[in-house]
Amino acid sequence: EPEVTQTPSHQVTQMGQEVILRCVPISNHLYFYWYRQILGQKVEFLVSFYNNEISEKSEIFDDQFSVERPDGSNFTLKIRSTKLEDSAMYFCASSRGGVQETQYFGPGTRLLVL
Amino acid sequence: DAKTTQPPSMDCAEGRAANLPCNHSTISGNEYVYWYRQIHSQGPQYIIHGLKNNETNEMASLIITEDRKSSTLILPHATLRDTAVYYCIVRVASGGSNYKLTFGKGTLLTVNP
Numbered sequence: 569e570p571e572v573t574q575t576p577s578h579q580v581t582q583m584g585q586e587v588i589l590r591c592v593p594i595s596n597h598l599y600f601y602w603y604r605q606i607l608g609q610k611v612e613f614l615v616s617f618y619n620n621e622i623s624e625k626s627e628i629f630d631d632q633f634s635v636e637r638p639d640g641s642n643f644t645l646k647i648r649s650t651k652l653e654d655s656a657m658y659f660c661a662s663s664r665g666g667v668q669e670t671q672y673f674g675p676g677t678r679l680l681v682l
Numbered sequence: 683d684a685k686t687t688q689p690p691s692m693d694c695a696e697g698r699a700a701n702l703p704c705n706h707s708t709i710s711g712n713e714y715v716y717w718y719r720q721i722h723s724q725g726p727q728y729i730i731h732g733l734k735n736n737e738t739n740e741m742a743s744l745i746i747t748e749d750r751k752s753s754t755l756i757l758p759h760a761t762l763r764d765t766a767v768y769y770c771i772v773r774v775a776s777g778g779s780n781y782k783l784t785f786g787k788g789t790l791l792t793v794n795p
Contacts, residue, residue: 572725601782611726611769613782624782659725661783668714671783673725 570594572674574660580680581650589645589677591660600643601661601671602635604628611659617643618665650681686770691790694764700757702789704770707751713774715746716783717755719766726769726785729755760793767791 573592581587593600602614616623617635634646643662647654657678661671687705694700706715716731730737730744732753737744743756757764769788773781 603783603785605723610787611720611783611785613784616782626782657723661725668731669781670716670728670731672728675725676723678723 572660572662572672574658574674574677576677577675578678578680580682583652583681584649587647587650587679589647589658589660589679591643591645591662591674592641593643593660593662594672595641597662597664597672599623599663599665599669599671600635600637601663602645603659603661603673604656605659605676606653606656614645647679650679652681655679655681686772686786688768688770688786688789690787691792693792693794694757694760696762696793696795697759700755700760700764700791700793702755702757702768702770702791703752704755705752706770706772709750709772710774713772715744715753716771716773717742717744718769718771718783718785719764720769720788721763721766726783729768757791760791762793762795765791765793 575590600617603611605611613626615625615629632648636644657676659676660674663669663671714731717729718726720726730742732744746753767788767790
């Protein structure tokens, strides 16, 4: 069964550094998402992406964040200058779209900013 | 998207059915009910969804009341591996666009041996 994969599984970085989180969505999916979950809190929507452009973004997704689909398979989330409060689990999801679209999530990347 | 209300926690004995309720009294006619679960800190896992008819798949059954104001997720024979946080999410469905999922706090289901 096809799955969404994410790399790395864990990332430790220093405050102010740039990080890139990578996702490989399910191959025939067209819609892509990033969510995050701060430890002990709810899963929060960050951004959705379709046809090489952002469809919707949340208030969290400020100028420090960017997304890209650099080739036919990868979907990346870049944080330009990390802050302590960016420490969280980051989940990628993908879907085929349509009226009953179902999003399938990856296992997540645990980001720790020191 | 309509707001949902779920109990914060429930217990269930292994091998018994787990019935997880969800209230969504402000649901609109074009909104689907989705259920996901999250085991420890893993990625949310899709379980099932429905509009107004009851639905069943290999994981669970979804019972939606006739007025659509509430629903119940049924795990027919709970196992220890079903211990997780279960999220009931109501989401607008209209073809062709991305739709974010809005997660609440969910119900922590603990399956006991």
